[in-house]
Amino acid sequence: MPPMHRRLLALLGIAAAVPLAEVFVLVLVGFIPAEGLAPQSTAVWPYDSYHDMRWLLVYHNSWLMFGAGLLGLIALRGVLSATIVSLAWPAHAPRPPYRALVLRNVGVAAFGAFLVLPYAAYAIAASVVSLSWFLFAALIPMLLLAPFLQRMSVGPGWWRGLPSIELVGWSLLDFVVITVLGGLVWRTPEVWTPIVTIAAGALNGLLWRQTVHAAVLQKRIRWARVPVAPIVMVLALAVPLTSQVLSQPRNQANTVTAPILSQRLPPQVPYAVILLDGHDSAYDGRPAADPNVQPFSYLGLDAAGRPRPYRSSATHRSLESSSQLLAAQIEVLHQRTGRPIALIARSEGAMVARTYLRDRPDSPVRALAMFSPLVRAGRTYYPPPEANTGWGLAAGWLLRVMFKVTTIGNRAGSTPDEPFVRSLLDGATFYRYQILCPIPGVRVVAFLPTVSAAEAPPGQKLQIPVVEVPTFHAGIIGRKGADDVLISFLAGANVNHPRREFGPLQQLGDAWHAPALAIQLNPVWRPTAPPGRPFTPTRFCRT
Template sequence: MGRRQVWLLVLTGLFPTVEAVVLVAMGFVAAEGLAPQTGAVWPYDTYHDLRWMFVYHQSWPEFLTTFWLVVLARTGYHVLMVRLAWPDGMPMPSVPWMLRRGFVLVVVVTVVVAPWAVISVAASVVALSWVLLASLLPMFLIAPFMQRAAMVRVWWGGLPSVRLVGWSLLNLVALTVAGAVAWSVPSWWTVLVAAVAGVVNGLLWIRILRVALLAPPPRWARVPVTPFVVLVAFTVPVLIPLAVDAVPASLRAERVLLDRPLPPEITQAVVVLAGYGSAYGGVRPDDPRVEWFSYRGLGPDGEPLPYGPTDTTISMAESVELLAAQVERLHRRTGRKVALVGESEGALVARTYLARRPHPAVDALVMFSPLVGAGRAYYPPPGARRGWGLVTGWYLRALFEPVRLTGGPGKGPDEPFIRSLLDDAPFYRNRFMCPVPGVRMVAFLPYTTAAEAPPGDYTGIPVFQTVGVHGGLLDRTQVRDNLVAFLAGAPVQRTRPEYTLIQRLTAGWQAPPLDISANPAWADVREPDPAFTGRVCVPGR
């Protein structure tokens, strides 16, 4: 290894080390997994920068100033990395040519990567694993094409070599493992992990550049494959939720209780709260003690009204009021204690109800696929001129516009349900998974929930971790039996080591949470921040 390559390793190790020192000194534990990406081969370094930028800015001038400063800094960094990694004995392009090429490509890569960075921030608002996956898979798809762009003259044409794709995959794996280890080790050991990860990044710079330069002429050299791949990448966010819905044999929570009479050992009446985008046609459950929660409320006869997917977009406050009325009526009608069984948004509604409008008759809460750690980012309402995540909000509105025009169930990033998560974020970040006096609680968590929030002590209630995707649990018999057992009074709890592993492996791909104390919109709430404490249910100040 030559002198230039040694300097490259020093530099790629330095920048992650500096970021790790800052994060550890701040106690910003939720973001420690991001530090190894600071010196990564692009586009992952750009993805790292943009996630910080989209969370931590308060105005258009501030964002645009930061944007161009980052573009210029990354241009210089990439040109320096390429020159230091350039193989000995091979003609090197001139510095002016590399600066021009580097600047153009940094702008192109930033524009291409920006939607996925914004989607990553959106994932931290709604705490949905498929949203995070939708932001990450396109990165892997376009990475081999972007990584050779600064090194070959015809960057837009042809297919990358198999070896380059392999090294690109190794790059993703290395960053994933580094993020997991950085989060897992105690405090200042994170700095050492970041430094080692930076050196690995440097070795990957050397190998990827060499493979790109020494590769034989690519197939389809004159075909604009790179632009086509970028367009394909934009379809991923649409395809992932369809793939999730297509998972076979998944068990929807509401089907456990609505399609058959309750077993005799369950003595409560039950309200079943379905999730976002659900619909209810008005068909009564088989058991008169069971009711389907209606996002439209009760009719004149006291029965839950039918509702459609768009009705699930109402604010959390409205849903809580409707649930309070339905619980009161069900309790009066049956004379029984009431159990709440909620899935996804329904779990949010039920837990928020217990915090704001609890009824003494409610003695049990079961949450399926709850949105753990929602509200970790923020953007102000459309009329605001300043606020954390201002540009992010407008970017999300632009991204969502085609969905709105095609008749999707939601009303965009400013629909009342989403704004409820944003406005009451401190509660959902710190209190959502905490016990309620007098109420037995359990959360059934599919493995994908592990990717929905940074690792940490995320729950103060019993959890049952099981195979499944958000809104669908695959082990039908086991989940049904444990749900019935819990409602009958038995304790239910199961944790799995692979769940924790998934949490840590996804730590580096989360967007950094917005500091609760930094946001004036949350100034009235004095909640500790799990992003810094590393745990939930910490008493407020």
């Protein structure tokens, strides 16, 4: 067999063996939901570092463990990448000595790890609050950085000039392939998972070969004297920071403007209705058109029993305290109208409503419509800032630094430790598994935007009716079709409108989530954790 063919077989074998080993470990410990991440273990830069840093940020519980894990991963990643680059090197091009490739790729691994850490931290935030914009803010920089980091592993001068169109094309294909492979590995029946994983790893090897060829054999470098790579890195770092700035409230006086507040209820609706808006909403105190309808106030009721006006900062309170305010408002409205209560809740409001119904099974609430609920929030964890140990310790401090930068001059800005977020972190055993579950004595429907497919990994079989709408988070209320379905639900109709693309989109997004922290491992969650091995998937909707 010619040496070139032997090198190719060795390349494919190594690229396939590493993800196969990861899958075997995951199966051995029963951590099946994380199988979709395995193909990234031999992916092309920077996706392999992104894979490593997400695992590290979730599964460390001290600074010592984080530091040792970081150094170990850098060393392993550098040696593995050097081996792959050496095997993928073009046959007719001068190849550096293996020792030189190891030194270079260990340096690349260190540089890549520190560059990728902020984006991996945003993946942790996405798993805590189940909001896809955090995930997109992490992935867009990956796409920008990939062609430059891939040049970095083969030789000097990577930081000057533009990568070739071939290298950009292979980088984009890497992203598409990783996305599809992650979905396939997760979806494949367990008996076929090793075979699919081997195929995924071998495909990674072919992509490495083409990427290294494109980087080594690039003949003409445009803008050869311009430090393009550092400029792109600054732009990449600005993506999550800019997205955070754009997401901050703009001191709006009133965002509670759903049509149900400006129109009278049809006579066939038997409920009195409370509308709970979401995070960073604001309310100016104007009453609803129908006396049987009220907006929920995050500041409670005034002396006359009317919802108080509130600003966006009021929504940052804990879910438990908000549910207590909701309980008082429900009692007053129920006594005044004599009607059963229906809750219409959006985003954070849906979590408030579910917290209330969890703690008060004998309430007068008989219907709940959740718009853009935070599906499977609390999948990862980080301790409060005063703690010196705890799972996700470094991730919490990375997020604090990033949020500190983006909220300069905005005292009302969100923080990783605000009471609302800590409610999701501390109550993960409920918010991760119970949000989309039936509630005894209460009619429930969930209006899910298509973007929710990227917000929550697959695995939960829905046991309540859903209305899936092609839109973004919190963008359903006010859409004509959705409002008509809502009124039909309130009038007693059974509604259920799933969309075919929702499940496949969930599976395609699975590769980019952070691995979930096992409920039984975290001492904070352990008192309410279900029995069983730490990594065994918990059955949904079981208490």
